[in-house]
Amino acid sequence: MSESGPSGRPTRALHLEDQHGAHAHSAIPYFLVWVALLFFTALTYLTGKQHLGTWALALALTIACTKSLLVALIFMHLKDSSGTTRLVFATSLVFVALLLLFTVADVATRFRPATPAGAPFGTERSQPEGLLEHEVPE
Numbered sequence: 001m002s003e004s005g006p007s008g009r010p011t012r013a014l015h016l017e018d019q020h021g022a023h024a025h026s027a028i029p030y031f032l033v034w035v036a037l038l039f040f041t042a043l044t045y046l047t048g049k050q051h052l053g054t055w056a057l058a059l060a061l062t063i064a065c066t067k068s069l070l071v072a073l074i075f076m077h078l079k080d081s082s083g084t085t086r087l088v089f090a091t092s093l094v095f096v097a098l099l100l101l102f103t104v105a106d107v108a109t110r111f112r113p114a115t116p117a118g119a120p121f122g123t124e125r126s127q128p129e130g131l132l133e134h135e136v137p138e
Contacts, residue, residue, distance in 0.1 A: 030074065033070050033071075044064075047060070057104070061100070
């Protein structure tokens with residue numbers, strides 16, 4: 001059922017419910033994306049257990065962006081949306097990227113925190129508290 005606009009002439013359907021018949025959706029893409037999300041979640045967990053040093057943040061952000069892209073394209077139907085919707089989404093991504101860029105740049109220019117004594121990671125010279133430098137086991 002179409003509605004009339006201000007001119008009194010019939011317009012295209014104003015409600016999204018009226019246009020559902022245009023796209024036939026299969027369950028296969030949803031299942032494949034769900035499997036991919038499970039894989040990336042497991043990858044996030046496994047890489048989080050590794051101490052990757054400076055690559056940890058870049059890898060975590062890459063995995064998170066990939067997962068969010070899959071959700072936006074498939075579950076939010078962005079791949080079937082109009083150009084205006086895609087432009088709004090891309091603009092929001094630009095602002096999120098700027099926010100992350102400035103946050104990472106701010107943190108990167110701060111002092112390097114000291115590794116706690118006896119930590120299982122960090123500098124080669126980490127020593128248990130209370131031991132003098134000549135008492136550290138080699």
